[in-house]
Amino acid sequence: MGLGFIGQEIARAALRSEEVELIGATDFSPSLTGKKISEVLGVPAGTFKVSKDLASAVGKRRGVVLLHATGSKLPQVMDQLLEAIKLGLCVVSTCEELAFPYFRHPALADQLDAAAKKAQVTVLGTGVNPGFVLDRLVATAAQVCGPVHHVKVTRVVDARTRREALQRKVGAGLTEDEFFKLVDAEQLGHVGLAESAALCALGVGIDCDDFEEEIVPVLAEEDIPGGAFLVKAGRVAGIFQSAVGLADGQEKVRLELTIAVGAEDAADTITIDAEPKVTLVIPGGVAGDRATANVLVNAAPRVKSAEPGLLTVLELPAGR
Amino acid sequence: MGLGFIGQEIARAALRSEEVELIGATDFSPSLTGKKISEVLGVPAGTFKVSKDLASAVGKRRGVVLLHATGSKLPQVMDQLLEAIKLGLCVVSTCEELAFPYFRHPALADQLDAAAKKAQVTVLGTGVNPGFVLDRLVATAAQVCGPVHHVKVTRVVDARTRREALQRKVGAGLTEDEFFKLVDAEQLGHVGLAESAALCALGVGIDCDDFEEEIVPVLAEEDIPGGAFLVKAGRVAGIFQSAVGLADGQEKVRLELTIAVGAEDAADTITIDAEPKVTLVIPGGVAGDRATANVLVNAAPRVKSAEPGLLTVLELPAGR
Missing domain, CATH: 3.40.50.720 (NAD(P)-binding Rossmann-like Domain)
Structure with missing residues (x-):
């Protein structure tokens, strides 16, 4: 359907x-x-x-x-x-x-x-997100760990490797003002990051009692070619979003998602603070749509x- | 028990x-x-x-x-x-x-x-091995893939980071002759690699009809200090084992395990040839006993x- x-x-x-x-x-x-x-x-x-x-x-x-x-x-x-x-x-x-x-x-x-x-x-x-990189894969990786103290997952996607609709969806080409207006209207921003944070906490056995979300633009420091259209210096290149899970005011889970035209070092990186510590990297990151x-x-x-x-x-x- | x-x-x-x-x-x-x-x-x-x-x-x-x-x-x-x-x-x-x-x-x-x-x-x-790095984690990673054509997993462990019993278990300090005598007597070599290959194939949806195993010594090119004992040049530093799964004579799954005193670039690395391709790296590798x-x-x-x-x-x- x-x-x-x-x-x-x-x-x-x-x-x-x-x-x-x-x-x-x-x-x-x-x-x-x-x-x-x-x-x-x-x-x-x-x-x-x-x-x-x-x-x-x-x-x-x-x-x-x-x-x-x-x-x-x-x-x-x-x-x-x-x-x-x-x-x-x-x-x-x-x-x-x-x-x-x-x-x-x-x-x-x-x-x-x-x-x-x-x-x-x-x-x-x-x-993939939610459903895999930021939650299911984290819970699987944590199977080798004792009690988990903290989890950090970063996902960095160079939107140039994705279709134009996704480049638009993350605000590429907008002014900062336009970006925040669309965020306020809930017409911009990745849906599901806090859901991933809650799933991730549950999956590794951490009881979080609060979650915080943030979304800010990634701004182009210089003209960025190579996408579906040129992103001019000063304009929005994409989004940076985070979702944080807390227990008693203390950060326990931190998920950070960057999807931006020209984002460097694209990768998915899971870091689990536990005994033993586990770091897991998917260089380039899991490709989105396919x-x-x-x-x-x-x-x-x-x-x-x-x-x-x-x-x-x-x-x-x-x-x- | x-x-x-x-x-x-x-x-x-x-x-x-x-x-x-x-x-x-x-x-x-x-x-x-x-x-x-x-x-x-x-x-x-x-x-x-x-x-x-x-x-x-x-x-x-x-x-x-x-x-x-x-x-x-x-x-x-x-x-x-x-x-x-x-x-x-x-x-x-x-x-x-x-x-x-x-x-x-x-x-x-x-x-x-x-x-x-x-x-x-x-x-x-x-x-961890079998049970996680070479099979369960691979099957999980392959959830983002279409039909899987080939899987390669390498696990490299520097035995110096492990207890003396494990260093002995992989033959460190033996002569090549002693090594192969123990292999023939089934007293040396990691048990379970072919089991991982079979599990891995099953988990990613490949029908293998044959499996091949190999075990050879890793020899010290120079004296290797830093372990529980000095491994002298020319002596065995550890093992290299492989298990390969085949379908119609064609390699489909290749697992390679190196456990040796002084092994460089310790890591677990999963490479799945499929659409999309997935590479997953655990730098340093999952610590064994804990x-x-x-x-x-x-x-x-x-x-x-x-x-x-x-x-x-x-x-x-x-x-x-």
């Missing part, structure tokens, strides 16, 4: 996987519904057409997992999730707030959990065989 | 964990049985004494997980595992061959699985809440 850029990537990843079969697709856009799926995806993908609604996309198939990519905020997509659950589908969604819905929407989370249990299906929000699609597709069979209810990535097994 | 060096580390890790409680200990050595546990561990650890047998160490406690550290090879420890299962205990063991017993001992694996299911308990072999103890203790609550039967680390969830 949802054949935007990421949804199409997910569909193509599903076609490449030996574990799942792509049986249908649905989107709300009139420009897509009724089109042959192969035409939309640009690759051979079966004979079905994009359906207008979920029920007709699924038909009479059983054991279906909905791969869902329509929105970042849980209230936006709640009706879609409930409809899927009612149809008896498991759900794996890119919805960032669904990665840890207890954080911002505990009542909606409870509602989803109850509905999923009643329908005997399983619902999961995942992706990796997100794979994470969703690889999770589908795991979600299908999990206990019914609302799941988090911390409960997923390591293997395919 | 088993209060050798690693067993004692496990007991101390259990004391530090908020998730488990150390309730008893057993060892076969007459020099340990009857001693107070605090005396054996050198830290306050409760009032019980080291028992001569498992049943009396457990007493009437229910919901017990046995942390087991007595041997590397499955046939050696089979009776101990079956006894624990019969007593209704879940088991988490350092036994390297138990990490993927289907590889070398399919009949014993089936026997354990049946016994565990009958007793409604769960049995797992884990550690980390192994933590992995076992952190797995205990997960194993207790898992389905009955024989488990592999690929089925463990990410979080604590």
Whole structure:
């Protein structure tokens, strides 16, 4: 469900996987519904057409997992999730707030959990961020540690390696004023960082009682070419966001995300202060869109065989 | 069970964990049985004494997980595992061959699985290697990948950072002749590398039909000081081992383990050839003994809440 850029990537990843079969697709856009799926995806993908609604996309198939990519905020997509659950589908969604819905929407989370249990299906929000680099991978790495004192994860993405829409999404080319206006209107900024911080704390066994978030622009010190457009000196090149988890006023988890045109030393770096200390580096960082699609597709069979209810990535097994 | 060096580390890790409680200990050595546990561990650890047998160490406690550290090879420890299962205990063991017993001992694996299911308990072999760096972490990292074409993992350990027993265990100080005699007698070499290769392949979704193992000495090019003893030029400094998984004669998984006095650039490095490619580096590498103890203790609550039967680390969830 949802054949935007990421949804199409997910569909193509599903076609490449030996574990799942792509049986249908649905989107709300009139420009897509009724089109042959192969035409939309640009690759051979079966004979079905994009359906207008979920029920007709699924038909009479059983054991279906909905791969869902329509929105970042849980209230936006709640009706879609409930409809899927009612149809008896498991759900794996890119919805960032669904990665840890207890954080911002505990009542909606409870509602989803109850509905999923009643329908005997399983619902999961995942992706690369939230869902992998800043939470699931951290919890996995911390398996070799004793009690964890502090976790720091930095993710630095050079937006030039990403599509233009993402460069725009992080504010590249804006003035500082325009940047903060969009932040205030909640139209700019990565959704899900605090969810990752909460998941990360839970996954390594730290009880945080407070979380703080910050978002500031990364400004271009000189003209930055090489992206979809030139970012002039003094303009916004991208975002720097942080989410911090605290216990008794003391910082326990610090996640820092930089996505900017021209960002240097792109990498994902996990540093766990514990006995023993662990540092884990992914040079260049996990590629965003393609990796997100794979994470969703690889999770589908795991979600299908999990206990019914609302799941988090911390409960997923390591293997395919 | 088993209060050798690693067993004692496990007991101390259990004391530090908020998730488990150390309730008893057993060892076969007459020099340990009857001693107070605090005396054996050198830290306050409760009032019980080291028992001569498992049943009396457990007493009437229910919901017990046995942390087991007595041997590397499955046939050696089979009776101990079956006894624990019969007593209704879940088991988490350092036994390297138990990490993927289907590889070398399919009949014993089936026997354990049946016994565990009958007793409604769960049995797992884990550690850092096998159990984490070369298999579980690889499978986790590959969640962001599409179909995996090839995996290479290298683990380089400078044995000078480890205890003397480990330096001896990898042959440091021997002549080449002595080294190969011990290898032929199966008294030298890391146990579990091929098990990791099989687990790794399974975890990333590659069907391997053949596995090859190799072990050769790392020779000291000059005198190497700094270890528990001087390794003279020309003598063995440690081991280089590899395990390769193949499909239709083509290499798909390559694990390379170097443990040598003076080994340079100690690190764990995972390289996954897929779309997207992923490289993951742990500079310095995951520390061996302490980390192994933590992995076992952190797995205990997960194993207790898992389905009955024989488990592999690929089925463990990410979080604590």
